[in-house]
Amino acid sequence: MSTLMAGAMSVVLYSAHVSFPAEIKGLNYWAAGLVSLACGAFLFSLRHSVFNETLVLLSANSALVWGVGLAMIGTRKFYGLAPAWWLFHLVWLLAMLGVGYWLLIQPVFAARVAVFSFLVSIFYINQILVVWRHGERHFSTIFFGSLLLFQTLVVLTRGILALLFGGVQVDLTAVGPFQSIYLAAGQFMVLLLAVGFKAVTTRRLQAILERRSTLDPLTQVLNRRGFADIYAKEHALMRRESTAMTMLSIDLDYFKKINDCYGHATGDRVLVDVAQVIGRALRVSDHVARFGGEEFIVLLPVTGVDWARDIAERILAAVREPGRGDLPAYTVSIGIACQTSSDEDLDAILMRADEALYRAKERGRDCIEIAPTPAQPLKAIKA
Numbered sequence: 325m326s327t328l329m330a331g332a333m334s335v336v337l338y339s340a341h342v343s344f345p346a347e348i349k350g351l352n353y354w355a356a357g358l359v360s361l362a363c364g365a366f367l368f369s370l371r372h373s374v375f376n377e378t379l380v381l382l383s384a385n386s387a388l389v390w391g392v393g394l395a396m397i398g399t400r401k402f403y404g405l406a407p408a409w410w411l412f413h414l415v416w417l418l419a420m421l422g423v424g425y426w427l428l429i430q431p432v433f434a435a436r437v438a439v440f441s442f443l444v445s446i447f448y449i450n451q452i453l454v455v456w457r458h459g460e461r462h463f464s465t466i467f468f469g470s471l472l473l474f475q476t477l478v479v480l481t482r483g484i485l486a487l488l489f490g491g492v493q494v495d496l497t498a499v500g501p502f503q504s505i506y507l508a509a510g511q512f513m514v515l516l517l518a519v520g521f522k523a524v525t526t527r528r529l530q531a532i533l534e535r536r537s538t539l540d541p542l543t544q545v546l547n548r549r550g551f552a553d554i555y556a557k558e559h560a561l562m563r564r565e566s567t568a569m570t571m572l573s574i575d576l577d578y579f580k581k582i583n584d585c586y587g588h589a590t591g592d593r594v595l596v597d598v599a600q601v602i603g604r605a606l607r608v609s610d611h612v613a614r615f616g617g618e619e620f621i622v623l624l625p626v627t628g629v630d631w632a633r634d635i636a637e638r639i640l641a642a643v644r645e646p647g648r649g650d651l652p653a654y655t656v657s658i659g660i661a662c663q664t665s666s667d668e669d670l671d672a673i674l675m676r677a678d679e680a681l682y683r684a685k686e687r688g689r690d691c692i693e694i695a696p697t698p699a700q701p702l703k704a705i706k707a
């Protein structure tokens with residue numbers, strides 16, 4: 325039963341590994357770990373067959389240690405940590421030495437169970453610490469972490485019972501309350517732990533897709549949708565606090581010529597460059613977006629027109645600076661519109677910023693134009 329469950333879940337996790345974005349790591353290790361666990365469980369079922377029992381038991385124990393160890397590597401990789409192969413190999417070596425000693429030299433079933441249980445629980449404890457330190461505050465993390473904790477307790481209890489009461493209590497082929505609980509937990513925990521790991525990876529996938537849907541893929545600044553969400557939040561804040569905010573409409577000058585002379589790929593690199601230059605000139609609380617084409621929009625919350633002009637001049641100067649790799653020289657024009665009334669909406673403020681930009685273009689480009697600001701009673705703006 326657990327062989328089938330582990331096999332099925334390894335297929336599920338491997339298909340997720342193939343179809344999820346490459347930044348979600350660890351699924352392949354979990355899939356391999358489950359295959360190894362399935363092999364271990366299958367080998368145990370062969371211990372009374374025609375094969376050499378000692379060899380079968382050693383191989384089965386080895387496959388189980390590998391299985392749990394690979395899951396640990398997968399979890400560590402998922403959370404962006406070094407895989408800790410040294411721990412994987414150390415635990416495996418100690419397990420083989422321990423199991424081998426109490427199987428071949430001094431056959432004691434309880435000692436084999438204890439050494440196996442304590443060593444394997446190191447892999448589970450390692451994962452609990454990783455999830456505790458690096459897990460996102462989300463239900464999926466609590467679910468996965470709780471399963472790991474439960475599994476650790478079950479495995480440790482089996483090891484402790486083996487030490488305290490000898491082999492009978494922990495011999496899973498015998499009948500008894502602990503045997504029943506352990507067998508049931510063992511079967512379902514393989515499934516549940518894999519489901520738990522799938523839950524945290526699916527949550528990561530959701531976060532990545534949400535982030536991607538609000539970002540411009542070329543420049544990694546906000547796209548129109550992401551900007552509209554941010555604007556709505558800043559607009560609500562502005563309404564509550566009665567402050568001002570300012571919008572910059574920034575457009576590359578003669579960008580068509582850059583594309584025509586240097587090619588579209590260089591044009592794309594110029595767009596990435598200008599996004600970075602703008603980003604460096606802003607505060608962390610400011611927002612930059614590209615709605616497509618060669619126009620960028622900047623939202624400066626709690627900012628009046630004078631401070632916005634300083635920022636715009638900083639951007640003009642930074643863009644003019646030569647020597648950013650092999651990129652051709654380029655300039656930008658900037659239109660500024662300050663929003664002092666929360667009655668104005670995004671389209672209206674963008675239109676005023678665009679009108680100012682249009683005047684900057686008409687004035688000869690590489691300059692700044694400011695849209696007239698309707699007078700409003702405001703408090704606490706950064707002038």
Ligand SMILES: Nc1nc2c(ncn2[C@@H]2O[C@H](COP(=O)(O)OP(=O)(O)OP(=O)(O)O)[C@@H](O)[C@H]2O)c(=O)[nH]1
Pocket residue numbers: 542575576577578579580581583587588589590591592595616617618685689
């Ligand atoms: N490389 C690249 N070019 C783009 C992209 N989006 C739009 N463009 C190009 O940007 C150019 C915009 O040209 P125009 O609207 O004439 O503007 P311009 O040449 O910058 O002239 P002014 O704005 O008047 O200074 C066109 O050639 C578009 O093909 C993009 O994502 N990558």
